[in-house]
Amino acid sequence: MPNIVYIADDGYVLPTKVSILSIVRNVRDVRLAIHIVALALSDENRQILQALETENVTILIHDVPQPSDGLRLNHSYISDAALLKSRLHSILPDLDCALYVDGDTILHPGFLDIFDVDVADAYAAVVMDMVRMRSDNWYKEFGLERYFNSGVMYLNFTKMREDGIAERFISYFNRDDIPKTCAEQDALNATFGGKVVFMGLQYNCLTIYRSRYSIEEVLAFFKAKADDYESPAILHFASSPKPWVMPIAQDTDIWLEYVPPEDYLPILQKYSVASKTLKVESLKREIESLKRKVESLKEGLERQYASNVAKQERIDNLKGGIERRDTEIAFLKKRIEETDLKIIKTRERNDILKGGIERRNLAFDSLKKQIAKLSMVIAARDGSISSQMKAIEALQGELDGCQKALDRKNAEFQALVESRTFKVGQIVLAVPKLLLRRFKRG
Numbered sequence: 001m002p003n004i005v006y007i008a009d010d011g012y013v014l015p016t017k018v019s020i021l022s023i024v025r026n027v028r029d030v031r032l033a034i035h036i037v038a039l040a041l042s043d044e045n046r047q048i049l050q051a052l053e054t055e056n057v058t059i060l061i062h063d064v065p066q067p068s069d070g071l072r073l074n075h076s077y078i079s080d081a082a083l084l085k086s087r088l089h090s091i092l093p094d095l096d097c098a099l100y101v102d103g104d105t106i107l108h109p110g111f112l113d114i115f116d117v118d119v120a121d122a123y124a125a126v127v128m129d130m131v132r133m134r135s136d137n138w139y140k141e142f143g144l145e146r147y148f149n150s151g152v153m154y155l156n157f158t159k160m161r162e163d164g165i166a167e168r169f170i171s172y173f174n175r176d177d178i179p180k181t182c183a184e185q186d187a188l189n190a191t192f193g194g195k196v197v198f199m200g201l202q203y204n205c206l207t208i209y210r211s212r213y214s215i216e217e218v219l220a221f222f223k224a225k226a227d228d229y230e231s232p233a234i235l236h237f238a239s240s241p242k243p244w245v246m247p248i249a250q251d252t253d254i255w256l257e258y259v260p261p262e263d264y265l266p267i268l269q270k271y272s273v274a275s276k277t278l279k280v281e282s283l284k285r286e287i288e289s290l291k292r293k294v295e296s297l298k299e300g301l302e303r304q305y306a307s308n309v310a311k312q313e314r315i316d317n318l319k320g321g322i323e324r325r326d327t328e329i330a331f332l333k334k335r336i337e338e339t340d341l342k343i344i345k346t347r348e349r350n351d352i353l354k355g356g357i358e359r360r361n362l363a364f365d366s367l368k369k370q371i372a373k374l375s376m377v378i379a380a381r382d383g384s385i386s387s388q389m390k391a392i393e394a395l396q397g398e399l400d401g402c403q404k405a406l407d408r409k410n411a412e413f414q415a416l417v418e419s420r421t422f423k424v425g426q427i428v429l430a431v432p433k434l435l436l437r438r439f440k441r442g
Helices: 010-026 043-050 080-091 111-116 130-135 138-142 157-162 165-173 184-192 208-212 215-222 226-230 252-256 261-441
Strands: 003-008 032-039 057-064 097-101 105-107 124-128 148-156 196-198 234-236
Touching: 003 010, 003 080, 010 032, 010 043, 010 057, 010 105, 010 261, 032 080, 043 057, 057 080, 080 097, 080 148, 080 157, 080 165, 080 184, 097 111, 097 157, 130 208, 130 215, 138 184, 148 157, 148 184, 148 234, 157 165, 165 184, 215 226
Parallel strands: 003 032, 003 097, 032 057, 124 196
Antiparallel strands: 097 148, 105 234, 124 148
16 A cells, blocks of 8 residues: 655645545545554644545644754754654554655646655655756765655665664764755765666656746756656645745645645635735835835935036036146147247258358269279379389399499408408518618627
């Protein structure tokens, strides 16, 4: 027999009741058991839920104590009822597998196909959460490729008991590196560690998809068919506001189809109160908006006034600047006129200089011609001088020869003189001797 599990407290009886009625109306030929895990449920609400039992649908209510022992609750929005999801296998010890669904769901024909999914090696069969996977990827740090929504889970209680999932859940839940933006859902994803079987979009179609994404985006993300989106087996009102609170909620008309007549009036009263509340809140927002606009206008006027004063000061400064520039321009005009006169005089002097330059050029050309003639004369003279130099060189050669001959003659003469002088000396020395001899003889 298929087993379906809800978790409910006094605040969630109405949506849970409507969800169970959708099962009762859509499943008439299959016997199944609905287990309601009740947290501090009043006797009146217990009777309301128990009265939903039919020939083929058995309603079993299981009372449980507060589940938060050992958990460090850092977020006020995390309810005790939500935390019970990690302990369903111990609360229902006689079940091997069960389909857990949140109370804000509508189950259409076809959801029973979930019980044919093989979860022998997995903790659960689940459906991806498109919103979380597109907005956050922290789960990838835990080695997870995908992230599931915990509002619909076909749970393998046997494997959860064997692997101590409740204890692991507490350990993960108390870790600071798991953001827990979606309370127990984040911790369940970390606890299951990817040991899940992913089912199609039709088994947990969130209404928020319809308001946030186009149908093409959703079908592409889940690789689904249009029927899976337009006529899902399980429609999950996972967004706010909820259809039992505000009539403007997405797909409210579908949810109202399963509301019993006795609950219409209270719901309409809630809608009325909610509508009035919305109007009051809307008026408050409009008043606050008008106040902000008035303040903004005041600030704008003050800024405009300050801006105008600053602009006037800039205009006055510009006027003074213009006057100074006009004076400068007049002075520059005079300078320009003076400069023009100087230019005219300079041009006249230039013309005079041009005439002098032309005359000098003519004189320079005449000098060039004279220099050319002188160059020719000098060249001729250079030729004559060269001939004379050669003759002088020849004479110098002859003179050198004569000088050498003279030097030889002088040498010969000197030798001769020395020879003669020697002989004269001998004669002079011999004369006295001869005279002495003659004198002796005489």
